[in-house]
Structure formats: structure tokens, C-alpha cells
Amino acid sequence: MLAIVPEAARFRYLLAWTALAVLLCALPLFLSYSQKEILVFTTINVILVVSYRHLTLTGEWSLGHVVMMGCGAYGSALASKQLGLAVPLSMLTGGVCAALVGWLLSYPLFRMKGFYFLIGSFAAGEVIRLLWKRFRDPFGGPKGLKRVPGLEEFEFAGLRIDFFDPVPYYFFSLAVAIVCIWLLWRIERSPLGWSYHAVHWGDDLARSVGIPTRRLRRRAMVTASFFAGISGALLVHYVGTVNPSRFNVEEMVYVLTWAIVGGVATLYGPILGVVSLTIVNEIILREFGLDQWRPLFYGALLIASVLFLPKGLESLVAPARSMLSRLWTRSA
């Protein structure tokens, strides 16, 4: 019996992953064109919010993370527009730009902690946004950059793959998201990731045993900024434009909300948050013709989730999993 249980568990695990893969691949078949567009943006936001969670592993919550996304978007747009780099290379350049900015900002910011870090990150983000506005060359000023090239279309088995359409871009973004999430998961499960947890839960203790806490926080910020930059690059090459208002504090509040509603204890928590809130906000409420009431519903939902699900949607997963497991065992 003891030998059978892990085997069954492994099978269930495999089945669940296969079902998820099939669902993600088949999803566009069940959606309208505009919902496919929303799917693309949701996939991009998944990378953003998962990268944000990576930063929170060391215990620091930033208000400048969407600005890192903006650094990636601007970096990638400029690399493709001004330097003529191919779009995939530009995207990587955008990620590197965001990581570099994150690295630079980490020096002053990690002299602060907790609430002070939060405010400091907000101020740093605003400074960067003001720089985008102030320097029309090369950032385009308040109007930002337009006509940013998208991924080049190509032919595959006689079919034209045009990345202007949401389905090909969804699969491209999904592939990038899977790689990003896998990399972040590997980092979290490595000794480095455990050190992040140590910094979070026992800062002084970690320092007392020689763990360089500030350096680790910096490393988490640089990594998180890189992936936020990648999400920004994906966004800009799809929409074709970028401007400073897209990365203001209001957008940051959305990221915080996704993370809080989903929960940040697990990697899938923020993903649950962004997916479920996007479905409610962008699809259900719009379908009911409640466009103008969405901020109200959104706010009410946030309050309800904080009151009734303080550990986020991820806290529902373990009970759901054990219930499914019991049902599986009973039926077996």
C-alpha cells in the first residue's frame, strides 16, 4: 500500500499538469476575439505579479515594481526602434535594462526597510517616471513612444503566423511566462531561495550566521526587475506604444491587489489572484454591461477577500486538493 500511494499521487500530479496544459492550449478556442486579447494581457500580468512575489520573498514590498516593468518596456522599445535589434533580442535587452535599474535603485533603497522601503520605492519609481516625461529624446515625453515594432510574422507549414493576432501572441507570451515561472521557481527552491526566506523571517538571525542580507535583497530585486522588464517588453511589442502614465501608482495598486487577493505564500497564489480578478473585472462585469460600476465591484471584492480570505485565494487550494484526493481515493 505504501508503495502504491506515491505512485497514485504521481499519476494524479501528472494528470493535473496534463489537464492544465490542455486547458491552456485549448483556452483560445472557447474565447471571443476580445477575450483572447484579454488573455494575452493576463498572461503578461502573470509574469509581472509572479516577479513581484519574488521580490516579496525577502520580506520587502515595493511600490515601484510596475516602473521596472516600464523600464523593460522602454528599454525594449528603444532597442528595437533606435538600435534596430530583432524583437526577441530587444525583449531580452528590456529585461536587462530593468535589472540594471533595479540594481542601481537597490543601493539607496535597501538602506531602508519595511514601511520606509515601501515609500522609498514609490519615490524612486516616480523619479524614473518623471525622467521619461522630461527627456523627450529618447523617451518621447508624456506621449511616450509609438509605432513600436511587433514580432515579425512568419510562415509555418503554409500558415501565416501573425503576432498582431492575439492567439499567436498568447502562445508566445505563454511560452515566455512558463520559462519565467520555471526559472523563478528554481531560484526559490535553490539554497539562494531558502536564504531569501531566511532574510524574510529572521533577518537578524540570518545576519548573525553570516548571511549577507542586504546583498540577498539586492539580488532578489534585480531578478524580480528583470522578469518585470520582460513582461513590460512583451506588453510594448504587442500594444505598439508605451507612455509614462501606464506605469503609475494606480497600476501598482492593481499588482498589489492581485498579490494580496491571491496570496504570496505560494508561487501560484498571485497567479490565482491576477487570473480571477481579471476574469471578474474584464469579462464578467463587462459582459453584464456594468463597465462603469467595475471600480465599485472591484473594491468591494477586495474588501471581502481581505475580510473573509485573509490568506488569499491560495488558502483554498489545499482544502480543495485534499477533497479531490479523498474523492479520487474513494472512487479508486
Next chain:
Amino acid sequence: MKNLKNFGGSFSRRRLLAGANALSVSLLSSGLFPRLARSGEPIKIGFLAPLTGEVAAWGKPGLDGCLIWAEWVNALGGVKLGNERHNIEFVAYDNEYDPGKARTGAAKLIREDGVQFIMMLGGDTWPGVQPVAERSGMLVSTLLPSDLTPDTTTLIAPAEVHPIYNVTGVEWMAETFPNLKSAVICAQDDALGLPSLATYLAAFEAEGIELQQDPLLFDPATTDFAPIVTKMLSSNPDIVSLDTCYSDYVHPICEQLFQQGYEGKVISCTADFYEQIIEKTSKEFMEGFIFQFPDFDDPALNDPRVNFKDPNDFFREYNRRYPGEWGAVSWEYASIMDLWKEAAEKAGSAEPEKVLAAMKSGGKGAHAFGEANWWGREFFGIDNALVGNWPVVVIEDGKARVKAYKSIPDWYDRHGELLIRHMEALGQMYYQRG
């Protein structure tokens, strides 16, 4: 040719590709391009503007105005295309002033709702919509002509040529109050504030009004306007210009001007919800406030040159349904619909390409405030802005009153070079943007 065995011997790759091609063509014709309304079917018009968020004041009141417009037009039989009559139905999508959401909204309106025309606020959201509009050939209108460039062939700015009409307010002020010779100006540092700033600078220079200090550009996130007003008033100006500030800025700036004892002239592009400003300041303080957007109960709007239909009734009905919501854009989208309806009836079709051709035929159009010219090649690289007269509005005894209609083309003929010079200095000409 290698046959695809799974599909039977007669099914070749060539046939598969041909089938796929046919399918894609049918999908394209059903989705990507605008669907034509059949006999008696309503014609759908897309309304793609911010209905929530900070910029909602320039979207939501416009949608409300359009709903009244549609009700009235439908009650009279709708739009007559050839021998068929069609009702008008508006389909709204809240783009939250975000280019990504605007792109999604445009795709939905065109592919799923089958609209024949899309009205937008424009600005930051237009670049997201542009490729969708280009691919589908959809006719789109904007309230912000700074979106126009030589390649925006299906984008028109038929209601307001912001910010160029601001010159009319300055011109009227200089004629009426020739003793006012010094000014200060503040503006939010964004896509709306900067071209407007260039316009006011050109208009002041044209009238020999001296700017006493460099323009004060504030961040759109600013909430405390006391220091800005203090700095402006330190040079004791005759005129304070509020540029094209959002109403969220106009109100607190006016409050500060009032509290800091300013008694000079104030000129602004907009004064949305000015009754609230009067409540926060005083009737005396707001007396003589100059701006550019009339209330439509103004008797001056019954001038025979004005093309907007039943402006007084429209204003009355609007205020009955949406009390306290009348703003700069309440009538603008509806006036665009007047122009679209006339062009569609002239073309006998709602097809975007035909409507655009009918709209621009002869190079003139019926603008809300009188006959106007399709203009803009020098300024936007394309003649897709409808420019003619614009009213100058002054608050008198707590009520907005049209004092004059001034010609924008006449001003431009005299001072166009000045305007281009200031626009270039701020990087706002179409060849300098983005």
C-alpha cells in the same frame, strides 16, 4: 504532391491550404472588416472612451449626450441610407484611458459588435487603436487632433481642434481688455498640457502680451496647488492662464487664486462644472472668467450659422437626465454624430470609406459652430481636422455666456508661423512626436 493520408487519398496539402485560405477569407470578411447593416437593422456606433478613472469626465458625459442624440434621431426615423431607414445604436467600451484596453475595445467593437464608426477621446489611447483601425479600415474620430499624423488616414478630428481654438479666447480678451499686458501660465506636463501651452504662448505673443515668468509645468500627480499659485502670483500678473488643465486641477487652482487674493483676469481652456468653482470661491471672483466651452442653453447658440440641432433643448434634456454633469464633451460626440449622419445619408451607405469620402467632399463640413474647412496638412500632415469658428465664453453673473465667435483659420493665416515655432520648441509638431 504528398497526400495527407489521415484525411483520405484525395485530400492534398494544396487543397487543405486552399480550404484554409477560403476559411480565413470568410473569417476576415466576417470579423476583421466592418459588417454592413442589413435593411432595417440598427447601425452600431462604437464609443471607445474612458468611462471610469481620472479622465472619465471627458468620456462619460459624451456618452450620455450620444444616448440623447440617438433617442432623438431614432424617434425621427433614424438614418436614411438610400431607401432604407436604420436606427442608431451605441456600443460603449470603457478603455480606462489605457492603450492596451483601447486596443481590446476597438477589436471587440469592430469584430464582435460590427460597428461602422468609432468615436474616441484619443490621446494616449489612440496609438493602441491605430493598428486595429488601419487593418480594418475603420473610421475613427478623436477629440484630440494631436493624434493626427500623415499616416492616420482613417482618423478624423471633426469636433474640436484642441488646442488651437484657445487662440480665439486670447484674441477676444486682447481686443476687449487692451490694458491687460502681462500674463503667467501653468499647465500639467502631459500630452494635453504641452501643445496647449505652445498655443497660449503663441496667442499671447501675437497680442503683445508679455509672459512674466517661465511657464509652470506641474506633474499630473500634483494635488497641492498652493505653491504653484503663490509662485505665479509673485510677479503680479494681469492674466493667469490655466492652459488646458483637467477639471481636477482647474478647481483647486481657482480656489487657491481666490484664497490668495487674486483679482486679475483668468483664462482657461475649460471650466467644467464651473458652478462648483463658484460655490468654492464666489460669484464675484469668477466674474469675467474666460474659457472656450459654452452651455448649450445660451441664446447665442441659436445663431443660424450654428449647425448643432436644438442646442437649447439638448441642454435642457441633458440636465434633466444628468443634473450637474454637463461638461466640455457633453455635446461634442453628439455633434460628431450629426456630421457622420449627414455624410452617411449623402453616401447612401454606412461603410466607413464611403462615409469618410462623403464627409470630406468639397473640403468643407458642417461643424457644430458653423461651416468649417478640412484643414491641417501644415500642422498635422493631413487635412483631417475640421476647423472654423469657435466660441469665446465668459462667466457673467454666475452663468457661462458666449461673447463672440472667432475664426481659427483667420488667426492662423495671420499668426500660423508663431504657432508652429512654439509647437516646435516644445516638440509638439507631428514630425516631432513619438
